[in-house]
Structure formats: structure tokens, C-alpha cells
Amino acid sequence: MAFADPNLEIPDRYDRSGEVPAGVVVGGGDDESYELPVVDMARLLDPEHWEAEVAWLGSACRSWGFFQLINHGVDEAVIQKMKDNTVHFFELPLEDKNAVAVCPDGGIEGFGHHFRTSADKLDWAENLIVETQPIERRKLEFWPSNPPTFRDSIDKYAMEMWNLATRLLGFMASDLGVEQETLLAAFRGKRQSMTLHHYPPCHHPEKVIGIAPHSDGFGLTLLLQVNDTPGLQISKDGRWHPVRPQTGAFVINIGEILEVLTNGHYKSVFHRVVVDTERGRDTIVVFQDACINGVVKPLPELGEARYHAIDRLEYSKGHATEIFSRGERFVDTLKK
Numbered sequence: 028m029a030f031a032d033p034n035l036e037i038p039d040r041y042d043r044s045g046e047v048p049a050g051v052v053v054g055g056g057d058d059e060s061y062e063l064p065v066v067d068m069a070r071l072l073d074p075e076h077w078e079a080e081v082a083w084l085g086s087a088c089r090s091w092g093f094f095q096l097i098n099h100g101v102d103e104a105v106i107q108k109m110k111d112n113t114v115h116f117f118e119l120p121l122e123d124k125n126a127v128a129v130c131p132d133g134g135i136e137g138f139g140h141h142f143r144t145s146a147d148k149l150d151w152a153e154n155l156i157v158e159t160q161p162i163e164r165r166k167l168e169f170w171p172s173n174p175p176t177f178r179d180s181i182d183k184y185a186m187e188m189w190n191l192a193t194r195l196l197g198f199m200a201s202d203l204g205v206e207q208e209t210l211l212a213a214f215r216g217k218r219q220s221m222t223l224h225h226y227p228p229c230h231h232p233e234k235v236i237g238i239a240p241h242s243d244g245f246g247l248t249l250l251l252q253v254n255d256t257p258g259l260q261i262s263k264d265g266r267w268h269p270v271r272p273q274t275g276a277f278v279i280n281i282g283e284i285l286e287v288l289t290n291g292h293y294k295s296v297f298h299r300v301v302v303d304t305e306r307g308r309d310t311i312v313v314f315q316d317a318c319i320n321g322v323v324k325p326l327p328e329l330g331e332a333r334y335h336a337i338d339r340l341e342y343s344k345g346h347a348t349e350i351f352s353r354g355e356r357f358v359d360t361l362k363k
Contacts, residue, residue, distance in 0.1 A: 108180045152226050214317045221314075
């Protein structure tokens with residue numbers, strides 16, 4: 028790893044000087060209309076305000092594909108323990124982290140570098156990926172036992188995220204005008220995975236990138252910032268919009284599969300992570316997968332399909348090819 032000293036010369040396999048400056052970045056003085064929407068779960072649960080807040084949630088999903096969620100109701104003790112264990116894990120010596128290293132046979136679970144482009148350039152990040160649901164798919168050999176409480180934290184946090192996802196999906200169904208069970212059934216029993224990211228500081232941020240531009244290939248993404256270091260940027264109207272993380276908030280975004288399920292009403296958008304010169308950034312990201320009887324297709328209740336149906340496995344292959352080889356959204360190739 029090249030992260031021990033942020034002042035060191037950037038190794039060639041991390042040098043992406045031609046990619047990082049690409050695109051206009053909106054600064055802090057721009058119009059407030061470009062602030063990421065903030066959705067309040069307390070208002071969604073309040074009979075007096077839920078209708079307006081559901082409309083606001085739907086607007087965020089349609090126009091941004093992202094929003095911050097406050098008053099989410101997730102157990103704060105579970106959150107704090109997960110944060111503490113994440114920080115502890117990434118502070119371990121490399122040899123200790125490699126106890127759960129990614130297998131060289133092509134699997135993605137474990138610790139290491141996971142996101143390569145066609146040019147084999149590496150993101151300026153360390154990652155740990157584990158599959159958390161269904162329980163029978165868990166490979167505990169990739170779940171760190173150091174720190175000792177990490178596995179228990181992952182288990183509890185995964186359940187909290189599923190509960191949060193189901194609440195959000197219920198309100199999304201209300202916004203879309205479909206029965207809650209119709210949308211929830213596409214997610215229930217499907218894969219849930221968790222990715223922990225550590226983005227070390229770098230004194231040459233113009234040469235490296237935390238995560239290259241991409242759209243998420245699952246249904247729903249729930250991101251928790253461990254600290255307040257910024258870095259996430261969202262593509263909208265041809266410009267990159269930095270996200271100012273609110274303390275205690277989750278960042279939620281629409282994955283490509285949910286875009287298809289909603290027949291294009293909700294949008295999955297490109298986003299990237301840039302690194303800070305002085306401060307590291309840690310995040311905990313949970314991905315909720317979805318499909319209808321093994322097929323990625325629009326919900327029939329939402330009218331004439333605007334996307335071609337595709338087998339879930341074939342979708343995964345196509346998404347990986349488009350994102351990592353061409354830098355494009357695979358979902359666009361499914362549009363009729």
C-alpha cells in the first residue's frame with residue numbers, strides 16, 4: 028500500500044492525473060438550489076407532515092437520485108460501535124488487515140483493492156467488503172475478528188440497515204402510487220452487502236481519486252460517514268456537486284436496479300469520491316439488492332415498460348463491463 032506517508036510521490040498505479048480534474052465542481056457559494064435535499068424521517072412518520080415529506084422524498088429521488096436522511100431512528104449505540112470498529116480496523120497494521128484479504132481467485136469479499144478500471148489504475152482507498160444477507164451466504168472468514176467486537180457490530184448494523192431500508196421503501200412506494208408490498212417484495216430476501224472505505228489523505232489530490240465516477244448497480248444504497256471529512260461528489264446538470272455531510276445523517280442514493288423497478292421515475296446518478304490533503308475519510312456503505320423473480324424489470328403497476336427485462340446475473344455482468352471498462356451506465360443500454 029502507498030498510504031503510509033501522504034507526502035510521498037504517487038506511484039504510477041494510483042496516478043490518475045488525467046481523470047481527477049475532469050468536470051466543473053460547484054463551489055460553496057453557488058445557489059442553494061444545488062444543495063443536496065434533506066429528508067426528515069420524523070416528518071415521514073408524523074401524520075400531519077407525512078404527505079408533504081413523501082412528496083419531498085419523491086422529488087429528491089427523481090431530480091437528484093440522492094438525499095440526506097435525518098432523524099432516521101437507527102440505534103445510536105449500534106452506529107457508534109460500528110464507527111469505532113471501522114476506525115480501529117483500518118488503523119491496524121497491514122498484515123493484520125490482510126488476515127481477511129480478498130482471495131486472488133476473483134472473489135470480491137475481503138480487504139484490499141476492489142475497483143479497477145480497464146487501465147488497471149487503483150483508487151486511493153482501502154476497502155473491506157462482506158456479504159451480510161441472506162445469512163446463509165455469509166462467509167465469516169472475511170469478517171474481521173480484530174477488533175473482537177467487529178463481527179457482532181456488523182451483524183447488528185446490517186439488521187438496522189435492513190429495517191431502515193424497508194421504512195424508506197414503504198414511503199417510496201407511497202410516492203410512486205404502488206402498494207408497499209409490491210416494492211418491498213422486490214427487495215425482501217435479496218442480497219445485502221456492506222463495504223467499508225478508508226480514504227487516506229494525500230498531498231497530491233489532483234493526481235488521485237478515492238473512487239472513480241460510477242453509478243451503483245444495486246437497488247438502494249445507505250451510506251454513513253464515520254467522520255466529517257467531505258469527499259463525495261454527485262453529478263447533476265453536467266457539474267459535480269460536493270456533499271456537505273450533516274452530522275448524524277445518512278446519505279441515501281438510488282441504484283440502477285431501483286431506477287428500472289420504478290420504470291425511470293427515480294434516477295441513479297454518477298458520483299465519485301475525491302480525497303483530502305490533510306484528513307482521512309471513512310465510510311460505511313450498505314447495498315440492498317433487488318429483482319423480481321430473478322429478473323431486473325419495471326414494476327408492472329407503473330405502466331408500459333421503458334426498460335427491457337434482463338436476468339439478474341446477466342445484469343451484473345453488463346453493469347460491471349459498462350462501469351469499469353467504459354465508464355457508462357449499463358441501465359441506459361436497457362432503455363427501449
